[in-house]
Amino acid sequence: MYDDGNDVGRRLREIRSWRQLSLQVTADLSGISYGYLAKIERGEKPVTKRRTLEALAAALRVSPVELTGKPYTPVAKDDAETFAQMTALGDMLIGWWVGEVPDTPARPWETVLVDFDRLNNELRPGSDYAAQAAMLPGLVRELLVYAADPQRKTDALVALVQAYHAAGALAARLGFAGLPTVAVERMRSAAELLGDPVWVAASAWSRAHLLSSTSRPRQYQLAVRVADSAPVERPETRGMANLTAALAAASQGDADSARTHLDEAAAVAEQLEPDVSPWPPSMMNFGRTNVGIWKTSIGVELGEGAKVARYARGLRLESISTSRQAGFWADYGRGLLAERKTREEGLGAILHAERLAPQQIRSNTFVREAVFGLLGSARRDAGGRELRGLAWRMGVVPNG
Structure with a gap:
């Protein structure tokens, strides 16, 4: 299945025409040069940074999701299965508040815990989106039932905080607008019902982390607040809040603040x-390895290009989840693609990321843009066949 143009360029042109804005006016409003904007629309240049995407969305007065076209049309069978389950997950999140008790019986607690452990130790670390989407509606429902049981209430609420975060993260990655916000609100309710400052802080970090890209200044503000106030008993939350603040700053072009927060996270x-803390299971992955991975992502955002290779030195990727490994290789590859001499190595890194976590990489807007940007030279480059295969699996149109 192929689209009829790259995701961002085509939608940018359509929305700009609908707004009746000229290329020059749109360029002026977004702070992007006329020439670069024209090349984006023609599919000659990819959008490689969050800052660019969000500036264009702001200029056109739409959400960035309107430009990316998420959620993408399913190409593979597992993508279609995931999308089919997301409706049930949305209904579960919207239909039940924390404290309400579903009128269907739950399985034995030990059986529910087996699924919860599988979510944290297998499905989320492995980026199995289809299995997560299938499991989460029923799991949340049963945890709500046990949250009303005095004997299981505390354990069920702790599990709910993590399950809601998993639901929000899944919806955010797939581009189901609105659902991350609902998941975060449910997460906060469960944490406050627990009355545990550690989980309240963790839910506050999740709020900042999953905040829509339409509000980077607010995301930065919320993340800094958590970094400054989270309980010292769990430094992981303060560390992750600094990483979120670093990305929010980088997405606004504030390199100094981004690097300051990266240094604070490293400390x-x-x-x-x-190297990677096991708390909370699969939710944060905080530690030295993850700080290095975030440095790579933020380096790409700040335009460091192939220089991000320096962040790979000494990283113990085997100590972290497959999901985070795939995220590293995707961003590392995008950085290498910025220079012709490292372009083939960059494509190899992205292909490796896809092998690790195919659904995760296929739904990554900036990987899709990078792939589309490479397609024009596919016939000349040594990696042309592999590139076209990757584009086909993503549903990205071949160029030429």
């Missing part, structure tokens, strides 16, 4: 013994 990571 927090040094307080932990393992």
